[in-house]
Amino acid sequence: xxxxxxxxxxxxxxxxxxxxxxxxxxxxxxxxxxxxxxxxxxxxxxxxxxxxxxxxxxxxxxxxxxxxxxxxxxxxxxxxxxxxxxxxxxxxxxxxxxxxxxxxxxxxxxxxxxxxxxxxxxxxxxxxxxxxxxxxxxxxxxxxxxxxxxxxxxxxxxxxxxxxxxxxxxxxxxxxxxxxxxxxxxxxxxxxxxxxxxxxxxxxxxxxxxx
Numbered sequence: 093x094x095x096x097x098x099x100x101x102x103x104x105x106x107x108x109x110x111x112x113x114x115x116x117x118x119x120x121x122x123x124x125x126x127x128x129x130x131x132x133x134x135x136x137x138x139x140x141x142x143x144x145x146x147x148x149x150x151x152x153x154x155x156x157x158x159x160x161x162x163x164x165x166x167x168x169x170x171x172x173x174x175x176x177x178x179x180x181x182x183x184x185x186x187x188x189x190x191x192x193x194x195x196x197x198x199x200x201x202x203x204x205x206x207x208x209x210x211x212x213x214x215x216x217x218x219x220x221x222x223x224x225x226x227x228x229x230x231x232x233x234x235x236x237x238x239x240x241x242x243x244x245x246x247x248x249x250x251x252x253x254x255x256x257x258x259x260x261x262x263x264x265x266x267x268x269x270x271x272x273x274x275x276x277x278x279x280x281x282x283x284x285x286x287x288x289x290x291x292x293x294x295x296x297x298x299x300x301x302x303x
Contacts, residue, residue, distance in 0.1 A: 102176040106241035109158035110168040116179035120226045127224045132184050135221045138192035180229040183238040184222040187215040202291035216252035239283040247302045256280040256298045
């Protein structure tokens with residue numbers, strides 16, 4: 093799968109992470125700040141295991157999960173975006189059960205409409221779990237490109253539905269970049285997802301059924 097687009101920010105290409113080099117993905121995460129210590133592992137490991145795992149091991153796990161540098165790999169755990177040939181963004185997307193933190197959180201399950209009971213172990217429901225945009229490339233709308241590509245990737249891989257769990261402050265207060273790593277309501281809505289639950293005053297559950 094290859095998604096391309098262009099706009100005021102320049103030419104954007106989004107591809108599965110196994111088609112990216114590890115050097116490109118590492119450049120997106122950088123060498124300072126939260127992405128460079130998390131390596132997109134908190135959602136995968138859950139809080140307790142994440143705190144017990146050093147950053148170097150988290151990076152190794154991400155490398156293993158993405159199969160970077162291996163275009164023939166049968167599976168990968170996310171997508172990488174390039175802006176004018178520079179590695180610029182990442183989105184984690186995969187079967188919802190693979191994200192241990194989501195499974196243990198009330199957020200995906202609380203306040204669902206009547207009749208919308210959720211099987212926590214359903215591998216056909218995918219989650220768009222995390223976004224990282226490289227320092228210097230933020231504010232250019234790349235999360236919109238990544239969200240759209242993530243939906244297409246989930247559909248291509250046979251997902252029955254895809255979900256996101258953004259934060260929206262009802263007071264209109266801005267959401268910090270760290271909190272916004274889960275994606276914005278606006279980016280998910282532009283990718284076709286609709287709100288299906290409000291488990292807290294700030295959290296939204298957004299979903300798109302693909303079948």
